[in-house]
Amino acid sequence: MNAPLAKWHRLLITGAAGEIGSVIRPALADTAEALRLLDQRPITNPAGAEALVGDITDAGFLDHAMAGVDCVFHLAGIPRETGGSPDEILHSNVIGTHGVFAAARKHGVRRFIFASSNHVIGFYPAEADVGPDVPSRPSGFYGASKAYGEALGRLHADKFGMEVACLRIGAFRAEPGNARELGAWISHGDMAALAKAVVQAPRFHFLVLYGVSANSRAKWGGDAAARAHIGYVPRDNAENWAATLAGKTATPGSPAALFHGGSVCEIGFTGDPGRIA
Numbered sequence: 001m002n003a004p005l006a007k008w009h010r011l012l013i014t015g016a017a018g019e020i021g022s023v024i025r026p027a028l029a030d031t032a033e034a035l036r037l038l039d040q041r042p043i044t045n046p047a048g049a050e051a052l053v054g055d056i057t058d059a060g061f062l063d064h065a066m067a068g069v070d071c072v073f074h075l076a077g078i079p080r081e082t083g084g085s086p087d088e089i090l091h092s093n094v095i096g097t098h099g100v101f102a103a104a105r106k107h108g109v110r111r112f113i114f115a116s117s118n119h120v121i122g123f124y125p126a127e128a129d130v131g132p133d134v135p136s137r138p139s140g141f142y143g144a145s146k147a148y149g150e151a152l153g154r155l156h157a158d159k160f161g162m163e164v165a166c167l168r169i170g171a172f173r174a175e176p177g178n179a180r181e182l183g184a185w186i187s188h189g190d191m192a193a194l195a196k197a198v199v200q201a202p203r204f205h206f207l208v209l210y211g212v213s214a215n216s217r218a219k220w221g222g223d224a225a226a227r228a229h230i231g232y233v234p235r236d237n238a239e240n241w242a243a244t245l246a247g248k249t250a251t252p253g254s255p256a257a258l259f260h261g262g263s264v265c266e267i268g269f270t271g272d273p274g275r276i277a
């Protein structure tokens with residue numbers, strides 16, 4: 001019987017001062033005997049949790065932060081293509097994530113949840129349904145950094161026996177903001193529910209899930225077994241905003257309209273959309 005976990009001993013949330021971290025923290029408070037929060041920015045209102053300020057590219061700091069931890073929720077990093085140069089994305093998202101996995105491995109962490117992104121599969125044609133097992137086609141350098149994180153996750157599951165879940169989060173907002181987000185949106189409430197479900201799930205080996213609400217126009221899927229395993233049941237549906245967002249579409253024929261990654265595919269685009277199958 002693969003029963004749900006009782007409680008973790010110590011859960012570490014990296015990037016805890018950020019938008020998603022601030023929303024999921026309260027939902028995760030009772031999933032562990034102790035909660036440790038980490039960010040390079042000061043963490044306001046830690047609500048009884050231990051708060052550590054430092055950089056995930058600092059190995060000594062990470063070694064200290066990982067002591068006694070058995071579950072990691074790794075959010076820290078640059079959260080979008082325009083959040084930094086390709087070199088800055090490499091530094092925080094690739095080198096940083098590499099370091100968080102290495103420290104987790106050293107300290108015998110059992111479960112690692114990685115905040116991946118839908119931008120791992122951004123250059124698939126917008127009309128195609130995309131599952132969790134297709135080769136990566138990043139929307140940009142940010143998506144490529146998340147593909148590396150997912151590969152590290154697979155490695156740590158297969159080679160080192162760590163339980164790893166990669167959440168390909170969609171557009172995390174209070175409300176969807178354009179027509180693309182009618183499929184890609186994840187509400188604050190559903191993100192908190194997803195985080196809690198994956199932290200508390202029965203044992204698993206390696207999972208990839210799309211982090212989206214119960215959107216009627218969702219284009220990403222194929223992850224029903226993983227959702228069922230962790231017990232994620234989204235409640236919200238972006239369709240409630242369909243009438244107001246109908247006109248907020250990308251220019252027909254542009255990379256933003258043609259591919260799953262939307263406007264992120266368009267940033268710095270110098271290719272030929274007609275050659276992308």
Ligand SMILES: NC(=O)c1ccc[n+]([C@@H]2O[C@H](COP(=O)([O-])OP(=O)(O)OC[C@H]3O[C@@H](n4cnc5c(N)ncnc54)[C@H](O)[C@@H]3O)[C@@H](O)[C@H]2O)c1
Nearest residue numbers: 015017018019020040055056075076077079115117169172
């Ligand atoms: N918000 C979304 O729609 C979305 C979608 C897909 C994936 N994600 C991923 O979820 C995670 C959290 O996103 P968010 O929207 O909360 O972003 P955010 O920028 O609000 O939070 C990220 C946090 O990470 C911290 N951080 C960045 N680099 C760091 C470093 N080197 N060392 C320590 N801390 C560092 C930042 O200070 C920040 O508080 C990110 O990894 C992002 O890529 C977000």
